[in-house]
Amino acid sequence: MPASSPYRGIGFIALAMAFFLTGPYLASAQTSSSARLQKVVAMVGARSGASWPLWLAKDGGYYQKHGLDVELVYAVHPAPMAAVISGQAVMTSTGADLGILAAFRDPSLTLNGSFLNKGSFAMVAAKNLSRMEQLSGKKIGIGRVGDPPYYMSISLLEKFGVTARDVQWVSIGVDAAARAAALQGGQVDAALVTAPSYFRLEAAGYPILASVADYEDIYVSTYYLFRKETVLNSPKIAEAFIKAHSEAIKRFYDDQPFAVQTILKYGAARDQQDGSKVYELFNKSRSFEPVPYILKDSVKAVVERQSQAQPQIKQFDFSKVIDNSIVDRLAKEGFFQQIFGSSIRELQQKRKSQSF
16 A cells, blocks of 8 residues: 555554454543544445545544544455454444345344445456356456455346356456456456446446446445444444444535545545546435435345355344444434435435335
């Protein structure tokens, strides 16, 4: 990571990735003597638009407004999960598949909201391909089997009658840029790539075969993941994150220059043009959820995908690890209407009816 990166804690990341984490951070949480802020660590698992609310909450002062001094630490899976489980971090934003699997395997974890249900993924192919059906028998680039691009690729392929067994999966790397480079280098025939990487591929003549955003039933959700102990013993921390991110999402929709400036600062866009195009994509699709309930169809979609490898997941009672109570209480207290205005009431009622 470049020296100018806004992220801190590189040594911590190395420890997290090696699972040599010691001493629960929350137990020794500090309080700023000047502003009386609760000092905590939150993990960022993706350097993409999916992390926009965290960056906006940090740089927009919304964490501080709600009593938190948050250090954002970037690391790739499984480090963010390890950090939360160990107590070195209080929260991570996580893709739905990873979050559901983690809570299924470790019931000490809890999922407490979802601020994103749409993705900026597109299936980009080699120049000699023009249809999704042609990917049968071809090499598809992913980070690794089991990561979010893998599951989203399966969902898209199935729309066109191609199953996971019909293609060859090639592990490339965690970043969309790595998958884009593999496609350009001929290592793979197609890859599921996020914006802004796929903008540049399209401009270079690589065809976009399908986009996840075009399918309402393909959920690309991002959940909040905490330890149950944190939510039980320090409920205001979880509430503060949800409040701060809601205000950050309002700022996103109201202030394009600030949003673009932020995504550039944190390295999820290469330049102003890329940042503006990613913003337009997220803004047009209204990707970020003003009322962040975890939706039952999002959970159902994950369970269906994961049950192919782990049939027992269908028998698990996810009400033990999914908790919408904080979001529900804030909705009843009028918090979201206070932030977004009375016009949000209809969406709030809709999301409530769709919630897990």
